[in-house]
Amino acid sequence: MGVKEIDTESGESSRIAWHPAFIEALVLELGAYSEVLEFHKEFPLISEPLSIDCVIVKKRGTAPIDKNIAAIFRAVNLLEYKSPGDYVSVEDFYKVYAYACLYCALEKAPIDDMTVSFVGSRHPRKLIAHLEETRGYTVEETGPGVYTVTGDVLPIQLINSPHLPEDENLWLRSLSNRLDTQAVLRIGDEAARLGGDANVEAYLDVIARANAAVMEEAMSMGNTVLSFKQMVEKVGWADNWRAEGEARGRVEGRVEGRVEGEAKAERRIVELLRSGKHPDEIIREFGKNAVVLG
16 A cells, blocks of 8 residues: 655656555554554454445435434435344444445545434344443434434434334334234235335245244234235245245145145145145136135
8 A cells, every 4th residue: 555656857656655664663653562562554344345234315405304214314314224133232333333434435425414324123222321421412212213313413313113103114113023913914904005016025025934923823814915826926935936945835834724624726736836836827727816825
């Protein structure tokens, strides 16, 4: 590492490696303390590329967003998400704060036109205490599950997703491995209402995998609106049917569990599932209304 300088006599550029000399100068300057100091040249801070979970860019000149989780949004908004069982730690705060500073420097974005949001499913008690006691910030719950942090030029918020209001934040609140049957049914109803325009495959797949037992119970209830075809398509199992043996086994188990006392068509479906036949072929054979899981 270094800089280019112009040789005034020859007019040719040459690279002078200033950084190694800087390290040596530090060692010389602090030589009297060599027994208590360690010097790490070009210390790698990370082993993987830096990335933030999500960046939301808001068009300039547009009105504020009338949504509880986006009330603080400005031009550039960085969001960090912690999955169920994990929590937003003090270390996470400084890491993402550093990301915001890097984004500001690399993208030439004004720091006061950015925001940072941390989304988790556990109350960040230790982080809030650190922000108040060590950083001198003020942390206030400005709405159910939304904590606004003031005292920094960078607007910051902490979101505790299980405490968000269900009527306003169904999707974030329900991104959980502790759902009950009513929550699962409501998600299914809302996904069906949105229809094919909504991109919910990854979301429904995670919900199904994380809440398998509850999903079984919800699908056995008579008021579920999702047919076999709809569920396969929504959860995204159709595209990966052969590769996703686990998913195929779950659907097979749901159908097989209801074979006893059911029509002959369901017995045939179980046979086809076991043979590895693609669900689209099964649907074509039996018709879209032939099978309902529930």
